[in-house]
Amino acid sequence: MADFLVPTTANPESDAAHRLRGPIHAQRHVRIICIGAGASGLLMAYKLQRHFKNFSLTVYEKNAEVSGTWFENRYPGCACDVPAHNYTWSFEPKLDWSAVYASSKEIFAYFNDFARKYGLHKFVKTRQQVSGAYWNKQRGGYDVEIKDLQNDQIVTDHCDILVNAGGILNNWQWPAIPGIDKYKGTLLHTANWDDKIDLSNRHVGLIGNGSSGIQVLPTIQPHVQKVTTFIREPTWVSPVQGLEQHVYSDKERLEFATKPNVLTEYRKNVERGLNGQFGIFLKGTNTNNETEAYFRNQMHDKLQNEYLEERLIPNWHVGCRRLTPGVGYLESLGKDNVEVVYGEINEITERGCKCDNGNEYPVDVLICATGFNTSFKPRFPVVGPSGQNLQDIWKDEATSYFGLAAADFPNYLIFLGPNCPIGNGPVLSAIEQQADYMCKLIDRFQTNNIAQFAPKAEAIADFIAHKDQFMKATVWQDPCRSWYKQRPDGPITALWPGSTLHYIEALMEVRLDDWDIKYNGNRFAWLGNGYSQTELDDTADWGYYIRERDDDEPLSRKRKLQLINGSGTMSGNAGVSFSGKDAPPADAKL
Known part of the structure; x- marks a missing residue:
């Protein structure tokens, strides 16, 4: 067997011949490169280490440490807008979160500790x-170019399968405002924060009222001389009812750590609540209408300012832009040392911002909370067998298969690609499902003489047509400016056409009829030399299928799902959603 279990990428045509000397489903060596050691990249390393043998993995990370966005984002007030106990892997709870919405430092520590606990740093460079990544027509797989940032040299590597875990909220950018290079004060971006800058007793300008800007303002307001915050559009700001900020007491943290099932049940209840809110994103549902009324009242009570209420409370539905709890933000807008300038910034001058009201606003420090490039276009060339660059194909609209892969780019997998559930509900559970799906594809690649796998173009076209039709009934279709779409009236490229639970069920099985599979040699070479894997294992029971009763796993998808989701174990989930009044159509019930 030793001669079979060697890397075959140098001579892929020999794979079929090698397989004829081994048993059915023999595992060939697979070389995997993963781009990015953030949450997704670390999870991929964990899954491969746990479930696979005879593979090699290198995770290339541009930063000095792992954890991705949670290493990079260190601006004042930086936190996650998902309840912390549910911003963890399903199998890896954290016992001592400080609050419902935890700081970026705590989240960085969680993922860094996860990597250390399971020895994942050994995979990371x-x-x-x-x-750059370029398909190698002779060997198959990708030749990957990597810039060594320590010595400014280019190195190359090769892989059978390339996994892009670079993330969507990662490629930060300055705002497209004329004159930004002329500003002579201190210029900062929230995603490239300089910890050495002291804001005390300075006049600070803040551009943006997205998630980052909303977190920055209440954090710096008590310490600066003045904040002039520039807002160009309204947005909904409020925690969903039942998920308000809360600092955990010592008693609560002790119970989480020592009492059996207390933390698990708490996490399950929060997750049920998050999964019960999908109705918020559907127009005309009770959940959306009642959430909007609740948010409107919350914003009115916290602003207490007719001028701001008219400008900051949207006339589009709740959820069109990403929801943010906005802890302390609305209250900060009314503080004596906060000036709100509503409208467009026409240009940035040497002294500050000149706005469409004709006034110039000089500031000592200008903070740009202006987000990221969210076009989904890769940050580097990805060139497939045809010679086409995915950057060019996705320059106007990114279209993927279930947020996982692109047509005509074989053996290339993507975490959080276009139209994945990044804003539909709990996100880390969706990332776990993506990792499991990728592992199923890698397993099939490893145990069959597959040369290439890529989603069919017609499958993606059908998926996009279904997605576009579905989105007409959602609040995301409203004419708001959102990173969910590249323009207010454009197609929704970021989100999945359904809930997170819907996405998880969609990815439970690999639909191979949606994939274009190419083989090295005879497609049935995986049958091998006629021996089973069982016969080669002296410790296995060679009569394992003889038993006293039928204890097989369910064969139908529905029965299998009922076993997985514990159907019949709950008295009813209606109470965990915001209103509990939105029910699926009668013919959709179990």
């Missing part, structure tokens, strides 16, 4: 930034 830091300060190494991928600059």
